[in-house]
Amino acid sequence: MGGELHPNEDIKARSQHLRGTLRESLVDPLTGALSPDDTQLSKFHGFYEQDDRDLRVERQQKFLEPYYSFMLRARLPGGVCTPEQWLAIDATGRELANGTIRLTTRQTFQFHGILKKNLKPLIQRINQAMIDSISGCGDVNRNVLCDPNPERSALHAEVYGWAKRIGAHLLPKTRAYHEIWLDDEPVAGGETEPLYGETYLPRKFKTAIAVPPRNDVDVYTNDLGFVAIAEDDHLLGFNVLAGGGMGTTHDDNSTYPRLADELGFVQLDDTIAVAEAVLTTQRDFGNRESRRHARLKYTIDRMGLDAFVVEVEKRAGVRFEAARPVQFTTQGDQFGWVRNADGSWHLTLYIENGRVEDTDERRLMSGLRAIAAQHKGEFRITANQNLIVANVPEEEKSAIEDLARAHGLLADGHSPTRLASIACVALPTCSQAMAESERYFPALLDKIDRLAADHGVDDRAIVMRMTGCPNGCARPFAAEVGLVGKGPGRYNLHLGGDGRGQRIARLYRKNLNETGILETLDKLFADYAEQAEADEGFGDFLIRAGVVAPVKNPVEDYHDSA
Ligand code: SRM
Ligand code: SF4
Numbered sequence: 001m002g003g004e005l006h007p008n009e010d011i012k013a014r015s016q017h018l019r020g021t022l023r024e025s026l027v028d029p030l031t032g033a034l035s036p037d038d039t040q041l042s043k044f045h046g047f048y049e050q051d052d053r054d055l056r057v058e059r060q061q062k063f064l065e066p067y068y069s070f071m072l073r074a075r076l077p078g079g080v081c082t083p084e085q086w087l088a089i090d091a092t093g094r095e096l097a098n099g100t101i102r103l104t105t106r107q108t109f110q111f112h113g114i115l116k117k118n119l120k121p122l123i124q125r126i127n128q129a130m131i132d133s134i135s136g137c138g139d140v141n142r143n144v145l146c147d148p149n150p151e152r153s154a155l156h157a158e159v160y161g162w163a164k165r166i167g168a169h170l171l172p173k174t175r176a177y178h179e180i181w182l183d184d185e186p187v188a189g190g191e192t193e194p195l196y197g198e199t200y201l202p203r204k205f206k207t208a209i210a211v212p213p214r215n216d217v218d219v220y221t222n223d224l225g226f227v228a229i230a231e232d233d234h235l236l237g238f239n240v241l242a243g244g245g246m247g248t249t250h251d252d253n254s255t256y257p258r259l260a261d262e263l264g265f266v267q268l269d270d271t272i273a274v275a276e277a278v279l280t281t282q283r284d285f286g287n288r289e290s291r292r293h294a295r296l297k298y299t300i301d302r303m304g305l306d307a308f309v310v311e312v313e314k315r316a317g318v319r320f321e322a323a324r325p326v327q328f329t330t331q332g333d334q335f336g337w338v339r340n341a342d343g344s345w346h347l348t349l350y351i352e353n354g355r356v357e358d359t360d361e362r363r364l365m366s367g368l369r370a371i372a373a374q375h376k377g378e379f380r381i382t383a384n385q386n387l388i389v390a391n392v393p394e395e396e397k398s399a400i401e402d403l404a405r406a407h408g409l410l411a412d413g414h415s416p417t418r419l420a421s422i423a424c425v426a427l428p429t430c431s432q433a434m435a436e437s438e439r440y441f442p443a444l445l446d447k448i449d450r451l452a453a454d455h456g457v458d459d460r461a462i463v464m465r466m467t468g469c470p471n472g473c474a475r476p477f478a479a480e481v482g483l484v485g486k487g488p489g490r491y492n493l494h495l496g497g498d499g500r501g502q503r504i505a506r507l508y509r510k511n512l513n514e515t516g517i518l519e520t521l522d523k524l525f526a527d528y529a530e531q532a533e534a535d536e537g538f539g540d541f542l543i544r545a546g547v548v549a550p551v552k553n554p555v556e557d558y559h560d561s562a
Contacts, residue, residue, distance in 0.1 A: 046133025079107030079381030202286035246472025264320025354385030367407020426468025435485030
């Protein structure tokens with residue numbers, strides 16, 4: 001470091017706490033876009049400027065500006081919302097966005113295809129339903145994930161409380177959002193950002209809480225992680241993790257996916273102080289010159305873990321105790337009905353790649369609307385892009401199940417691998433996509449399912465994740481099989497995650513087309529069928545068989561085999 005600050009630092013510093021010229025951009029009738037600086041600031045308000053990439057060339061040929069629209073991501077700690085809120089989300093998606101809702105890998109929802117003129121009405125609509133989009137994106141702490149742990153709801157409630165508390169504590173204090181979108185009076189006499197300062201964080205910052213034995217939030221892929229330590233369903237404290245992240249750049253060996261390190265155990269009372277200390281250490285020590293190297297994972301590797309821990313302890317006024325032993329068994333969701341300790345029920349629905357829409361095959365959006373109209377409990381979005389209908393009384397069970405079945409929302413009939421797998425959004429909305437993901441993965445999985453059946457391994461759940469680029473939005477580097485977009489129809493194949501989110505998947509083959517992917521998996525499935533031990537996961541088998549070597553330290557040996 002010691003070079004020039006990244007231009008975004010200046011945009012943040014000049015923005016008057018994220019106000020910029022967003023108001024002016026919004027009413028500029030000459031373009032469907034925002035000014036370039038405002039496109040950076042808009043992220044802190046939860047939305048991204050995008051253009052329809054399917055239409056790009058055609059519009060270019062007609063000398064038209066790209067077909068601009070916006071993606072908005074809500075803040076929904078722990079993914080929890082009420083049926084009334086769901087109905088508002090549904091109506092907003094149909095009336096002011098592209099008629100779909102997208103459940104994300106961070107337990108919230110996105111709208112796509114919002115026209116500039118509809119942005120403010122849309123933000124007002126969700127706020128009327130008591131949902132906001134503050135810090136949906138941007139260089140701040142994002143939506144805090146929390147295990148939706150259906151079986152143990154007393155503990156879930158306690159952990160969810162912490163997700164909300166941590167999220168609220170790490171929110172920026174600026175009133176810019178309320179002034180611009182909700183027409184609040186401007187703050188008299190200026191305001192300060194006590195936690196973030198004028199330039200916020202060097203980069204995005206992500207926090208999650210997991211409740212063993214389920215790692216369904218992929219806690220090790222977060223900048224800051226908390227692993228709940230409980231006794232008799234009562235929360236004692238957390239093992240604190242720091243420095244996880246997935247984003248990489250193809251062929252740039254200075255970037256790598258990394259799982260978080262364990263810092264140690266803290267008592268509940270110290271949770272907020274430790275969260276703040278990790279965030280402010282990253283604020284002060286993170287790289288503000290190269291956004292590619294700005295995440296906390298690089299800060300920790302540059303400082304050294306020991307020095308990082310000393311700094312966090314000093315800032316928090318806390319000494320970490322030795323981390324408590326924990327064991328995770330899965331990264332996936334538990335589909336179908338699960339009985340809760342209080343006698344009520346949870347139903348986990350399968351939403352393929354999180355896209356809620358009505359198609360000729362399935363009427364997911366109508367189905368969820370019908371369930372929301374009837375249901376009195378909660379909805380919980382999972383970090384695997386699925387939806388839980390939570391706290392259903394015994395007498396409502398069959399009506400909810402009938403609705404779910406009629407609309408194709410049940411997991412029944414899907415292969416265990418499909419149910420364990422996810423894909424990112426990619427084309428046509430994502431500006432970063434190099435290859436298809438959400439639109440292509442289901443068809444590829446049909447073929448992979450057939451291969452698995454041919455080899456008799458179709459009863460196994462293999463965690464497969466596809467992304468359209470190496471940013472890693474579906475966490476492919478923590479999957480047993482990761483497919484990462486390289487170019488149109490081309491993917492890098494990563495192998496060797498452990499199905500529990502505790503091992504990085506290594507790059508195995510570059511630039512494969514569909515035939516290459518299927519041929520490679522065909523051979524590996526044959527070996528798996530022949531040589532695997534009983535109940536041995538696919539990723540564990542690949543490591544034991546020496547197909548890929550485990551990554552010991554991503555800085556030193558992640559790129560070895562690439
Ligand atoms: Fe992501 C950027 C979608 C979870 C790593 N991500 C994007 C953008 C906004 C593209 C852009 O910069 O223009 C994508 C919008 C696509 C669209 O049209 O909707 C996008 N990310 C998503 C979602 C919707 C994927 C999904 O299919 O669910 C997820 C929304 C989560 C949320 O609700 O907040 C999503 N993104 C993730 C995750 C997974 C996670 O956080 O658990 C990761 C990997 C973990 C991590 O952060 O390291 C992730 N997204 C990225 C990165 C790479 C960051 C890095 O450190 O290099 C980018 C690009 C960037 O930040 O510059 C990115
Ligand atoms: Fe877009 Fe890449 Fe994220 Fe997929 S992984 S949504 S292509 S940024």
